[in-house]
Amino acid sequence: MPTDSQHSNYHPPALEFKSTTFSAPVLVLANNDVIIIEHQLQEKIQLAPEFFKNSPVVIDLQELNKQKLDIDINELVNMLHSLDFLPIGIRGATTQQLNKALDLSIPAHTGQNQALLIDNTKPQPAKPIPTAEDSASPERTTLIIQPIRSGQRIYAHGDLIVLAQVSAGAEILAEGNIHVYGSLRGRALAGVQGNIEARIFCSDLQAELISIAGTYKISEDLTEMVRNRPVQICLQNNTLTIKDL
Amino acid sequence: MARIIVVTSGKGGVGKTTTSAAIAMGLAKRGHKTAVIDFDVGLRNLDLIMGCERRVVYDFVNVINGEATLNQALIRDKNCNQLYILPASQTRDKDALSQEGVGRILDELKKDFKYIVCDSPAGIERGAFLAMYYADDAFIVTNPEVSSVRDSDRMLGILSSKSRRAEHNEEPIKEYLLLTRYSPERVKLGEMLSVDDVQEILSLHLLGVIPESKSVLNASNSGTPVILDEKSDAGQAYADVIARYLGEDRPHRFIDEKKGLFGKLFGSK
């Protein structure tokens, strides 16, 4: 007589674990004042409200901890939730901060890569890359979720947000600002119609060329101080200035 | 459902044909009826690697032009009766392939075969375009050096924007990385990129690492895909690739974790 356990051998597997690489924005904090962070986040959200709504985010405390600045994890996470962010990981944290995060069900993310590993059995099909014609209104923000590979060229009439890497040999152009939440290895040109207020934000600067409103720097001009780092790039008195984010 | 696999790279001489022969044989050996097509019109050598060069009567171009039927042109492999080879033409040039014609042949093959492996020519021109256009899965063959990685990245851009799936807004081609001619010693010496270096640049699902191996040359000299040499490291590595592609869990072998050229140049992250 077959026992129950024998019988259950015949069930096809109901689940499997797969590991996929998954990109998520990393929130690198440089100030431990939650009010100020909230204020500046709100400004960012203004740029792309739809994009940030329910967006996953990894909290990065490395910079803060380097400067020995503690931050109240509870307060920070509550604030993020109130802005419709979904914190899914924390890194660069102290053991104490980690434990607090764990209490809030936020796991440690130890990898140094921008790519976040989570289990995800069905990767979302990537959207086609919008072309210039796709953007109806000139103010619109263009959002790209898949890597931009060598030889590809993206033009955005408004702001451009890239949630993945930009490969060497790729070129991204925007009339507004450019945000890259991944390694920026290709060419990035913001304010291409002459907007000198435009900026470039990226979480890992390795670009071949960066330009704002026609003023540019090439890879050779990038010092070790800014290379491989999260930075923002803007024009100050007609000079391209690169600052830590 | 049949699946069309393109084996592609951008750069030449990285091991596409070696890989096409090995994986086609591997899938067929697992009992899946498989066809492997040589898209390298004018430079055919898949038939040499498969050891059927003396049995070629008709080729891919003949079938597209209606000069022969698919059944007349397909050559059954001498080692495995689940495997068929559609050779390329030696005497035509690459303009002999039409997009419509390739689509027609693939549709016909899909009725009868589980896997259709397309061995792409090098470059990003017409031949490589036609080989990838109808694909469901792509095996990106890359050597651990900067120029090969760069060309693979370029090919990935083409897959995600110019393929049939991209044009029809369907789920994108599934992309897999195959790192071939890998030599842990040379990685250690800093002469080659490491697996991590390559992954850092391409961020792709790694299907396998094939070591640099004498067995590959021996295999192609004797006209038997290297995967049949079960004692060889390269043969075992390709067998792992097939297992992983079919959903089995296999730890990666033949990898040394040491930092390569890239790590040395740019520091670790």
Ligand SMILES: Nc1ncnc2c1ncn2[C@@H]1O[C@H](COP(=O)(O)OP(=O)(O)OP(=O)(O)O)[C@@H](O)[C@H]1O
């Ligand atoms: N793992 C390996 N170890 C040693 N040699 C290899 C390996 N893989 C391929 N080779 C050798 O590299 C050369 C090129 O291989 P192959 O013809 O498969 O490349 P390909 O990408 O198809 O080239 P092409 O772009 O010209 O079509 C051959 O001499 C082959 O024997």
Ligand SMILES: [Mg+2]
């Ligand atoms: Mg070849």
